[in-house]
Amino acid sequence: MNRLLPWPLLSLVLWLTWLGLNNTVHPAHLALGAGIAVLLPLAIGRFLPELPRLGHPLVMLRLLVTVLGDIVVANLQVARRILGPESALKSAFVLVPLDLRHPLGIATLAGIVTLTPGTVSADLSDDGGSLLVHALHVDDEARLVRTIKQRYEAPLRAIFP
């Protein structure tokens, strides 16, 4: 089991993705997809970071809902800023110190920061200890850092121990 399927979750996702791409549950595609789901992880396995034991499905769900809601709210805010005068913008680079250590967790956090409009992850420090975020408009940098850490990083720390 473990030799053939070292990343069972990844294999499952690949299989479901294949079936979704073809929008079918035809037996031929079930078999072909299963083949891909087994072979692909074996081929790329050396490049994958070690997957942590992902727990806390409830925390994940709550984070997903939070992020989706924030995307809508922040989109409206940024829309107003785009239509307003550029001289009113106070853009800044903000350094967010990270307590999150797992590479996949940091990647997820960087992705969330970029997807919630108004902030874009620009870079990660060489030691992986802080994330450089560009904010389109920021009045209070300390509050932005606090928001990112509390809203997104805290749940991610529970998901990626």
Place this chain on the structure above:
Amino acid sequence: MLGTLLDFVIAAMLVTGGAFALLGSIGLAKFGDFYRRLHGPTKATTLGVGSALIASALWFSTRGAGVSLHELLITLFLVLTAPVSAQQLARAARRRDATARQDDAG
């Protein structure tokens, strides 16, 4: 009756999606600073494309061909790839700025 209502919802989602894609493009065209311009396209890929995808999923799922899953996958792929390209652009710009500063100093 229900069909008409659904058509209205789908049309509203398409208009919303189009409006946000347009706003994102305006941001990209209008701002003078590279990092500010990055914010426009990241918006267009979230709410803009998101609305269009919801409209598409509603339309095709109610036309008898069964539930349409492609939109879910498109969302997944976009969410995975959009931040990576934005971050790579920002990193490249920062390297370029750093090099320019070094040239100025030296």
